[in-house]
Amino acid sequence: MPHPLSQAPTTAPTLLLRYRDRQYAADLIAAAVLELDLFTWLDQNGPASTDQILDQFSIFDRPTDVMLTLCRSMELIATDDQGLHCLTTTGREHLVSSSPWFLGPYYQPLAKSSIMKDHLKVLRSGKPGNWQANDDGSDWHASMLDPEFARGFTDMMNCRGLSFGQALAKSLTSELADRHHVLDVGGGSGIYSTTIAAAHDHLKATVFEQPPVDKIVTEEIARHGLQDRVDVVSGDMFNDAWPQAPDVVLLSNVLHDWDFPEVEMLLRKTADALPSGGLVVIHEAFIRDDKTGPLPVAEYSALLANITQGKCYSAKEYGDLMAPMGFTVGDYHDTIADRGYMTAIKN
Numbered sequence: 001m002p003h004p005l006s007q008a009p010t011t012a013p014t015l016l017l018r019y020r021d022r023q024y025a026a027d028l029i030a031a032a033v034l035e036l037d038l039f040t041w042l043d044q045n046g047p048a049s050t051d052q053i054l055d056q057f058s059i060f061d062r063p064t065d066v067m068l069t070l071c072r073s074m075e076l077i078a079t080d081d082q083g084l085h086c087l088t089t090t091g092r093e094h095l096v097s098s099s100p101w102f103l104g105p106y107y108q109p110l111a112k113s114s115i116m117k118d119h120l121k122v123l124r125s126g127k128p129g130n131w132q133a134n135d136d137g138s139d140w141h142a143s144m145l146d147p148e149f150a151r152g153f154t155d156m157m158n159c160r161g162l163s164f165g166q167a168l169a170k171s172l173t174s175e176l177a178d179r180h181h182v183l184d185v186g187g188g189s190g191i192y193s194t195t196i197a198a199a200h201d202h203l204k205a206t207v208f209e210q211p212p213v214d215k216i217v218t219e220e221i222a223r224h225g226l227q228d229r230v231d232v233v234s235g236d237m238f239n240d241a242w243p244q245a246p247d248v249v250l251l252s253n254v255l256h257d258w259d260f261p262e263v264e265m266l267l268r269k270t271a272d273a274l275p276s277g278g279l280v281v282i283h284e285a286f287i288r289d290d291k292t293g294p295l296p297v298a299e300y301s302a303l304l305a306n307i308t309q310g311k312c313y314s315a316k317e318y319g320d321l322m323a324p325m326g327f328t329v330g331d332y333h334d335t336i337a338d339r340g341y342m343t344a345i346k347n
C-alpha cells in the first residue's frame, strides 16, 4: 500500500535537501577564484557592470547571473542601484590574490573536479554541462528521454515531492476552493497532482508529460488509486497542443530548467491554455527580487545552471514576463525547505 498522500511528515527535510542542493556551489566559487580570478580583477577594475564582466571573461549571461547572485548572497560582492558590482571586505580580504588572507590555495583541489570544469564550460558556452549521473556525455534534457535515467530522475523528484506537494496543496487551499481542473505541465511522477487531488476532493488534474515519464506517471496515479480524478496526457510541452479546459496551470520545478526564451514560450502557452480568471501557480525555489539570496537558493541555482538550461529565477523575473501577456501577477509565498510559489490570474 502506498503512503496516504494526506499524511505529512512531523519533521522538516530542510537540511538534508540543502546538503544535496548546494552540491555544486563550492565548484562555482572555485571556478570564479581559480580560473577567472574574478575577485582580483574586480579589486583592480571595480565597480564594474555585468556587461563589463561578460566582456572581460568572455562568459554568458545566464551562468554569470547565477555566479554573481551566489557571490552576492555570500556577501563577497555587493551591487549598487546602477547595477555596478564591487568587492565587500570579505571578498577583498579572502579572495584577492595579493591579500595575505587569500584562500585560493584552499580551493585548489577543486580545480580537478569535473563539476568545476563543467561550470567553466557553461560560463563560456552558455550551454548546460553534463549531468553527473550519466557517463555518455549527454545533458539532463537529452538524458530524460532514456527510460532508465528518466526512472531514476523521476524517483528523485518524487521523493521530495511528497512533502513539497503536501505543503503546496495546503498553502493553496483558498486559491483552489472554486477551481475545477489543474493542468500539471511537466508533472514528473504526478506527485503534485496526486497530493493536490488528495487534499482537495473537488479537483481533477491532468499531468502533461513526455515519454518515457508519461508511463511512470500512469503507474504512480494507479498506485495512489486516483485514476478517477487524475489522468495523463502524453506530449511535448513545447511543440504539442496542451490539454484542454484547465482553470489552473501548475508549473512545478519546470521553468527553472530553461533559459528565458523557453520560459517565455511556456508562459505564453499557459496564457493560451487558461480562460479569463484562470490561475497559474509557479512552484520551485525562488531567488529574492534583489538577488541577494536566499543563500540556499543561490547555491541550488549553481546546480541547475550547470546541468540544465536554467537557473533559479526571481518572482520579479517571472512577473515581468507575465504582466505583458495579460496576467495580474500575485505575490510570492514560502512553503517548506527553501521552496515556495507565486500565482498570477489571467485577465
Ligand SMILES: C[S@@+](CC[C@H](N)C(=O)[O-])C[C@H]1O[C@@H](n2cnc3c(N)ncnc32)[C@H](O)[C@@H]1O
Pocket (backbone or CB within 6 Å): 144, 157, 158, 161, 185, 186, 187, 188, 189, 192, 208, 209, 210, 213, 235, 236, 237, 238, 251, 252, 253, 254, 257
Ligand atoms: C525537474 S522535473 C519536474 C517534475 C515535477 N513537476 C516536479 O515538480 O517534481 C521537469 C519535468 O519536465 C519534463 N519535461 C521536460 N521537457 C519536456 C517536454 N518537452 N514536454 C513535456 N515534459 C517535459 C521532464 O520529463 C520532467 O519530468
